[in-house]
Amino acid sequence: MDAPRPVTLAAFQRALSDLVASPVLVRRVWDEPDSALAGYELSARERARLEAVAHQPGMETSCALYRMNRVTPLYTYLRLTCQALEGSLREELDHFWELQPAHAQFEREVRHFETYLRSRVRAGALPALIEEVLDLELAVNALRDGHAGSEPSPVADGALSLREDARVVRISREPLALLSALDAERPLDELAVGEHYVLVMSGDDGLEVLPIADELGEPLLAIARGDGDSVPAETVELLVETGLVVD
Amino acid sequence: MAVESQPRGGTHDLGALPELGVGVLYNVALPGFLRSNPAAWDYVEVIPDMFWRDRGPGQEPRYDELDTWMTELEWIASHRPVIAHNIGLSLAGTTPLDEQYVAKLVEWHARFDFRWHSDHLSFVDVASAHGLDHNTGLAVPMPYDQEVLDLVAGRIERVRQAIPAAFLIENNVSFIDFPDQEMSEPEFLNQLAARTGCGLLLDVHNVYANSRNHGFDAQAFVDALEFDRVIEIHIAGGTELDGMWLDSHAGACPEPVLELLDHVAERAPNLRAITFEFHESYFPVLREDGLREQLERARAAWTRRAR
Numbered sequence: 001m002d003a004p005r006p007v008t009l010a011a012f013q014r015a016l017s018d019l020v021a022s023p024v025l026v027r028r029v030w031d032e033p034d035s036a037l038a039g040y041e042l043s044a045r046e047r048a049r050l051e052a053v054a055h056q057p058g059m060e061t062s063c064a065l066y067r068m069n070r071v072t073p074l075y076t077y078l079r080l081t082c083q084a085l086e087g088s089l090r091e092e093l094d095h096f097w098e099l100q101p102a103h104a105q106f107e108r109e110v111r112h113f114e115t116y117l118r119s120r121v122r123a124g125a126l127p128a129l130i131e132e133v134l135d136l137e138l139a140v141n142a143l144r145d146g147h148a149g150s151e152p153s154p155v156a157d158g159a160l161s162l163r164e165d166a167r168v169v170r171i172s173r174e175p176l177a178l179l180s181a182l183d184a185e186r187p188l189d190e191l192a193v194g195e196h197y198v199l200v201m202s203g204d205d206g207l208e209v210l211p212i213a214d215e216l217g218e219p220l221l222a223i224a225r226g227d228g229d230s231v232p233a234e235t236v237e238l239l240v241e242t243g244l245v246v247d
Numbered sequence: 248m249a250v251e252s253q254p255r256g257g258t259h260d261l262g263a264l265p266e267l268g269v270g271v272l273y274n275v276a277l278p279g280f281l282r283s284n285p286a287a288w289d290y291v292e293v294i295p296d297m298f299w300r301d302r303g304p305g306q307e308p309r310y311d312e313l314d315t316w317m318t319e320l321e322w323i324a325s326h327r328p329v330i331a332h333n334i335g336l337s338l339a340g341t342t343p344l345d346e347q348y349v350a351k352l353v354e355w356h357a358r359f360d361f362r363w364h365s366d367h368l369s370f371v372d373v374a375s376a377h378g379l380d381h382n383t384g385l386a387v388p389m390p391y392d393q394e395v396l397d398l399v400a401g402r403i404e405r406v407r408q409a410i411p412a413a414f415l416i417e418n419n420v421s422f423i424d425f426p427d428q429e430m431s432e433p434e435f436l437n438q439l440a441a442r443t444g445c446g447l448l449l450d451v452h453n454v455y456a457n458s459r460n461h462g463f464d465a466q467a468f469v470d471a472l473e474f475d476r477v478i479e480i481h482i483a484g485g486t487e488l489d490g491m492w493l494d495s496h497a498g499a500c501p502e503p504v505l506e507l508l509d510h511v512a513e514r515a516p517n518l519r520a521i522t523f524e525f526h527e528s529y530f531p532v533l534r535e536d537g538l539r540e541q542l543e544r545a546r547a548a549w550t551r552r553a554r
Contacts, residue, residue, distance in 0.1 A: 009394060010341040010374055017373045017383040039376065049390065049425045058422030058460065061491040065422075066384045101375065102384030104335065105301045145315070 008043045015040040015050055020062045021097065029054040070097060073106035074113055077141055081117070083182045084133040085126075092120070114138065129188065132171045133178075136198060139167035140209065143202040160228030160236060161246050167200045168212075168220040175211045197221065199244075220244065261446045261478055264413055265362055267328055267520040269545045271538075272481075273297070276530035278319050280538060287542045290328040290362070292522050293320060295355055296335055309347055324359045330479075330520065331361040332448075338402050338416070339389040340370035342380045349409050356410050362519075363478065364406075365415035365448045368399065368436070388421040391428045391435035396442075403443045415448040415478050416440070420456050420494040433471035446478035446517070451507040452494060452524075456485055459492040465503065469511050474553075477515035482508050482545060483524040498529040499541060505548075512548040521545040 015037060019026050028036035033051050042050070053059055071093065075082055082089055096116045103109050117134055120126040135150065142149025143165055150167060162168065171178060173191040175198045181188055197217020199210045212220075216239075219231040223245055228236065239245040268289030271277065281288065298320055300311040323329055335348050352364065369386040389395045399416075407414050418436060430438070440447060449469065458465035482505070484498045500508075500523075512518055523541045525533060533541075 009398070013341055013370055013373050013387070013389075014376065017370075017387055020383065020385055020387060045427060049427065052426045053423040056423050057489070058424065058491060061422040061488060061493070062385060062387075064488065065493070069384050101381035104296065104371065104382045107300055108303070 008041055008046055011040040011042055012046040012050070015042065015046075016053075019050065019054060019059065020066050021102070023060070023063045026054050026059055026063065066102075067093075067097075070102055070109065073109040076106060077110045078113065078134065078137055080137050080179075080182050081130065081134045083185060084130055084188060086188065088126070092117075092126070129172060132169065132173075133182070135169045136171065136175075136200070136209075139169050139198075139200040140207065142167060143200055144207055159226060160223045160231070160240075161226075162220060162224045163244055163246055165202045166244060168217060168224050169198045169200065170217065170221055171196045171198055175209075261413055261444075261476070262517050264446075264478060264517070264519045265328065267330070267362060269542050269549050270330075270520060270522050271542065272332065272522055272524040273319075273323070274525070274527040274530075276527035278322075280535055281323065284535065284539060285326075287539050288327070290330060290520065291323045292330045292332050292520075293323075294332050294334055295352060296333070299351075304345065304347060310351055320359070328362050329359050331355070331359075331364045332417075333364060333366040334386075335371065336366040336402065336406060337370045337372040338366055338399050338406075339368060339387075339395060340372045340402075341398065342372045342374050344402055344405055345372070349406060353409055356412060361412060363413040363415060363446070364410055365417055365479065366406075367417045368419050368439075386419070388419045388423070388425075390425040391430040391432055393429055396430075396435060396438055400439060400443050403439070403445055407443070407445070413446060413478070414443075415446040417448040417450055417481070418453055420450070420453040422460060422491055424461050431471065433468060437471075437473045437476070440473060440476040445476075447472065447476045448479045448481060449477045449511060449515075450481035450483070450494075451511060452481060452483040452485060452500065452504050455501065455504045455507060456492045456494050465507055466510060469507060474511070474515045475517050477511060478517055479520040479522060480508060480511060480515075480518065481522050481524055482541075484529075496524045496526040496529070498525055498533045499537060500544070505544060508545070508548045509551065512552040514553055516553045518549075518552050521549050 019029065025036060029051060037047060037050060085092055096113060100112045100116060103112065114134060117126065117130055121128055121131045138150035172193055172195065173188070174194065175196055177191055178188070181191060195214060197212050197214060199212045199220070201208050201210070219235050219239060222228065222230050236245065240247050270288050270290040270292055273291050273293045281291070298313055298316045300313060302309050302311065331352065333352065335345065367386055369388050371383050371386055372380050373383050374380050403414060403416065416436065416439060418432065436447060439445065449472065454465050454468050458468065482500045483494065483496045484500050486493050486495045486497045508521065512521070523545055
């Protein structure tokens with residue numbers, strides 16, 4: 001066997017980590033090793049090693065652990081969103097993992113998945129409801145422990161803003177029915193479509209998630225988005241009085 | 248027995264390290280236990296990365312320390328010794344060492360007076376085809392070859408130049424077995440320790456897992472190690488998945504792991520610490536009684552250690 005050249009060690013690591021990340025690549029190495037490993041500059045010994053380990057049961061275990069490690073932050077911080085994806089969850093995860101390399105920090109993984117899901121909704125590949133559940137969950141995360149949460153929209157100096165410990169989210173399904181269906185893993189397409197708003201607020205007794213009327217939700221959402229000028233003055237006055245809005 | 252080393256960054260007499268006793272790897276289930284069971288533990292091992300949010304290379308500031316976690320770390324450090332178990336040095340990696348990360352460890356070393364540092368014999372960062380580094384999603388092992396030994400030794404020496412403390416390398420759990428390796432794992436670890444002056448963090452659960460998964464004699468494996476390099480021992484529980492034993496830190500230690508602990512503790516003259524690792528999700532199963540039991544079992548081995 002030839003001695004491995006230093007330049008190939010990086011390629012070997014890239015190939016090995018790609019195998020761990022992709023059961024599809026592992027199967028390609030089984031079926032057509034030449035083309036599967038063609039993109040890596042490997043010594044003969046490194047190539048033989050990769051072909052050998054691809055056939056070992058431990059490679060399957062490594063692939064499973066890689067996926068468990070990557071799904072853990074998503075299920076920890078975006079459990080409802082994962083449930084809302086229903087039957088497409090696995091396909092979306094595979095697609096996401098193919099596009100986005102891993103990150104050791106949970107928050108970064110969640111941020112990357114958030115960006116991915118929003119782009120899928122914008123492209124019409126996923127229903128808008130996914131982004132609504134995502135918004136709700138990020139709002140809860142922001143006020144629960146500050147991890148993997150939504151940031152308030154930037155607001156110009158002197159402009160109206162929502163109080164720091166509150167978030168408002170628009171949802172196209174009745175919120176309690178939606179949460180109940182997600183919790184029970186019931187199909188979401190049975191829920192009636194409408195316009196609803198949820199106020200998420202942290203208080204002395206912990207986090208509150210409250211369905212609120214459209215008349216309150218619409219202006220609060222506009223203010224949260226930095227568009228307080230579109231809200232009638234008398235409504236602003238009322239919201240400032242409640243303490244929900246800061247002038 | 249004094250085991251001295253002369254890395255470029257300075258001399259650290261492994262034998263002069265403090266005898267810490269029995270401790271636990273920090274997780275979020277522990278604050279209550281640590282306060283209500285002060286006699287059960289002598290020190291805490293922490294993974295620094297769990298205490299901050301990493302905003303990524305080049306960001307300023309790069310690390311946001313997490314308030315609630317920092318409150319716990321400061322409480323622990325004000326009561327007992329703390330040691331650092333790092334996960335981000337990617338010691339077997341070919342990507343450039345993350346100097347910002349090392350600088351953060353240096354800063355934390357000064358703040359928390361870590362008795363020593365450790366990391367794993369694996370890589371967690373890799374360069375993509377486009378040259379951008381990213382995480383591997385799993386600690387990936389490397390073959391035990393001279394080329395890899397040179398690589399790991401160089402990185403350890405760089406870390407030791409930066410952090411004024413003893414450094415330990417932890418043996419791997421590996422589910423794959425590379426053919427045609429130039430050294431056995433014990434030979435590799437012995438040579439690495441001799442060359443760099445690092446100590447060994449011997450994870451006997453990893454040895455047990457590898458021995459089950461790859462069919463070798465766990466005791467013969469540990470007997471092939473230079474016992475005077477073993478400074479710390481990790482013990483843990485695991486789980487089986489499709490016939491493979493995983494290092495899932497799933498509660499209580501299997502009996503063979505405890506037998507290995509006893510075997511090594513009685514032979515490692517520079518043993519300074521025995522650390523129990525468990526994942527917080529298993530705390531409801533383990534409970535305080537179970538955790539105390541594991542630490543008492545570790546203390547029994549500690550009491551019988553070689554001196």
